[in-house]
Amino acid sequence: MKILALDTSAKTATAAVVEEDQILCRASVTVNLTHSQTLLPLCDSMLTAAGMTLRDMDLFAVSMGPGSFTGLRIGIGAVKGMAQGLNKPCVGVSTLEALACNYTGLTGVVCAVMDARCQQVYTATFRLQGGYPERLTPDEALAIDELGEKLASLNEPITFVGDGAALCYEALKDRLSAVLSPPQLRLQDAASVGFAAQNFLQNGGQPLSAAELMPQYLRLPQAERELLAKTKK
Incomplete structure (x- = not known):
């Protein structure tokens, strides 16, 4: 097809x-x-x-x-x-699930984030175990600080992907074990x-x-x- x-x-x-x-x-x-x-x-x-x-x-x-x-x-x-x-x-x-699909076949936790302005992001979190991403959270609009609190509860490294990735990485890197997606996988x-x-x-x-x-x-x-x-x- x-x-x-x-x-x-x-x-x-x-x-x-x-x-x-x-x-x-x-x-x-x-x-x-x-x-x-x-x-x-x-x-x-x-x-x-x-x-x-x-x-x-x-x-x-x-x-x-x-x-x-x-x-x-x-x-x-x-x-x-x-x-x-x-x-x-x-x-x-x-859109967020598709962003997580940029990482299909890898392992770890991916947080898809899109800049919604006013210190908010559209976001969803997914777990990868060598196959298609498994959804952990629904698509939602959150303040960046609120997202940081939710991700901290996972207690594991988080890779940020999406046009809000750099924004969230800079805001949350001191609170999380955060990884910024490379440019070729980010958008x-x-x-x-x-x-x-x-x-x-x-x-x-x-x-x-x-x-x-x-x-x-x-x-x-x-x-x-x-x-x-x-x-x-």
């Missing part, structure tokens, strides 16, 4: 095609352009270089959150359009989204139609939070 996977949940826009345990092609950019400018040209050039087209895909996968509200909508919107146009199924994957990777989707299907998960695919936010967008705060005054 060929899976075209996308991730636009943070600053990096990334696309990949995976099949079984192989990455057939992969591309990413981390630049100061919007994903609406980079994503579709990125996919087109990647597929052209690999001698493939969208019609060759059996399934589309995308990170569905948490992450940037605008970024998620762009990636999910692109997948919905591709899948609907070709009448192909979709799978939505937790979102669409290949990991594809492998996470593959794992979901292999464990009995059912794909969605394009119409059913929706983002999963851990907190309200800023405009809605501000409106809610005003109504409570």
Whole structure:
């Protein structure tokens, strides 16, 4: 099964095609352009270089959150359009689980963290024992200090991965046995989204139609939070 996977949940826009345990092609950019400018040209050039087209895909996968509200909508919107146009199924994957998948096959505890601003992160923790990551905590939005308290209870080395990894490492390295993920494994990777989707299907998960695919936010967008705060005054 060929899976075209996308991730636009943070600053990096990334696309990949995976099949079984192989990455057939992969591309990413981390630049100061919007994903609406980079994503579709990125996919087109990647597929052209690999001698493939969208019609060759059996399934589309995308990170569905948490992450940037605008970024998620762009990636999910692109997948919905591709899948609907070709009448192909979709799978939505937790952005944090996909980040942990960057470490599939290794051992230890990985904490996926994305910068949610205001000294908060989107986070989930996973244990690796040479295979697919085993989830230890749900996806949640936490203050960095609160995350540090939770991780300290594990009493073992923690590897931080994600665009909030450096932030958490600097804030918590004196309280934890912390390891900062190397740059090549730290950021979102669409290949990991594809492998996470593959794992979901292999464990009995059912794909969605394009119409059913929706983002999963851990907190309200800023405009809605501000409106809610005003109504409570």
